[in-house]
Amino acid sequence: MTADVEIDLGGLGFDRGAHLLVQRALAGLPPGGRVAVSGTDAALGVHLPAWCRSRGHRVEWPDPAHRSRLVAVVVRGTADDDRWFGAERAGPPLPAALHSRPPPRWGLGARGALLEAGGPEARFDLDDRDLVWADIAPTLYAQAAARQWDPQTAVPWDDTFALPADVEAAVVQVMTYLVENEQAALVVPARFIGRIHPHFREVVQLLAVQVADEARHMEVFSRRALLRGAELGTSSAGGRQSLFTLVAESDFALASFLLSVLGEGSFVDLLGFLVRHAPDPVTRRICWLAMQDERRHVVFGMAHLEHQATVDPLLRDRLRAAIHRRHDALADTAGLNADVFDALVVLAAGGWNPDDVAAGFAHVRALQQAMDQGRQRRLVRLGFRPDEAAALSALHTRNFM
Known part of the structure; x- marks a missing residue:
């Protein structure tokens, strides 16, 4: 009963894992290799051959007259390889x-x-690398995972501050608007996560973190709106219609373009505006935190579309058509909620004398210009001529997002 390897199972039976030791011994042998197995478990003589049959190995039994602790010699078969x-x-x-x-x-x-x-x-219908990929995705995911923040500890909720009622009302109105926009920004990537082939898992992971980002933003904006016991502000029909056009877009590239490149790009400008003009530390902090996340979303959207532009000569035609299609769908809506515009003026004014209001109004107009210029820069990066980028940017929804 010669063997290449000998193992002693002691009192370990196959009902408690003995097969792992036999399997390990066989793994280093070629077909025909021999493992001498000994042990004292009473059922070993039954369980060992049953296991060997299930795995395609052969068992040789020793002469009973010479058998002590030796149960059998297992000859390695090929079924494990055939599997x-x-x-x-x-x-x-x-x-x-x-x-x-x-x-x-x-x-x-x-x-x-x-x-x-x-x-x-x-x-998975999004199974083409060029439809979803950006080389920066793994790096952005690592960065996003490392920079997650806790709404409870990252924001100074207990800081003492008191605002005039009309200023607090303006903050509440803006927060209401932000919640609605972030709600749409959560739904859009969530709709695509299950459609992307897991082979491109870094993109799936990055979008999953993006969804988590938007969930946090909704939480902190809602919490700030309700911090002083007020009810949420108004929600315009035009604003909801504008956001619905984002949610309804089923093409991944076009959805990324409309949401991240145009919408969230402008949203970054809005959050920067609020950081500068926030009347209290809580509002300033949550807008700053959200702005860092939104910048990352824009970076991925741009990188993905820049990659796709190199392989799809018709991409710019599709992007152009998406802007016109959305503009036509919203042509009969009022655009930005007037209450939101006025609230932004109040926050930027910082006072109620005519000069303050005029300055606040000018700041909001400057914000709109900065949004327009940012959109134009991003469109030029995607290959549009400057004059066409200006014309397309002007067609972007007046609801900012």
Whole structure:
């Protein structure tokens, strides 16, 4: 009963994991390799051959006259190898060499894992690298994960401050508007997460963090609005219609363009405006925190579209059409909620004498100009001529987002 390897299971039975030791001993041997197995468990003589049959190994029994603790010799078969016949790797584990179009059979298998043949074909309609990818996605995800903040501890909720009733009302109105916008900004990426092939997991992870960002923003803006016991402000029909056009967009590139490049890009300018003109430390802090997150969202949107522009010569035509289509859909709406515009003037004015109000009004107009200039810069980066970028920016919704 010669053997290449000998193992003693002691009192360990197959009902408590003995197969792991036998399996480990066999793993280093070629087919035909021999493992002598000994042990004292009473059921070993029954369980060992049953396990071997299930795995395609052969058992040789010793002469009972010479048997002491030796139960059997296991001869390694090929069934363990056959089990993985036809198996394939689900691409490389790292994103450096992603497949341009991973097959449906990779489905929910971990990227880089050895996939046993068979199993379901999980189909994801966003399964083309050029439809979703940006080389910066892994870096942005790592940055986003490291910079998550806790609404409870990152904001000075207990700071003492008192605002005049009309200023507090202006803050509440602006916070109400911000909650609505962030609610739409949460829904848009959430709708695409389940459609992206898991092979492009860094994009999925990044969008998941983006959803978490927007959830936090909704929380802190709502909490600030209610901090002094007020009810939320007004919600305009035109504003909701503008946001609905974002949620209704089913094309990933166009949704990213309308939300991140145009909408959230302008939203960053709005949050910066509020940081400068916030009348209290809580408002200033939550707007600053949200602004850092929103900048990251814009960076990914731009990087994704810049990548796609290199492989899709018709992309700019599609982006142009999306702007016109949205403009036409909102042509009969009033645009920005007048209560929001007035609230921004109040916050920027800082007082009620005519000169203060005039200055506040000028600040809001300057904000709108800064938003327009920012949109134009981003459109030029995507390959539009400056004159066309100016014309397209002018068609952007008056609701900012």
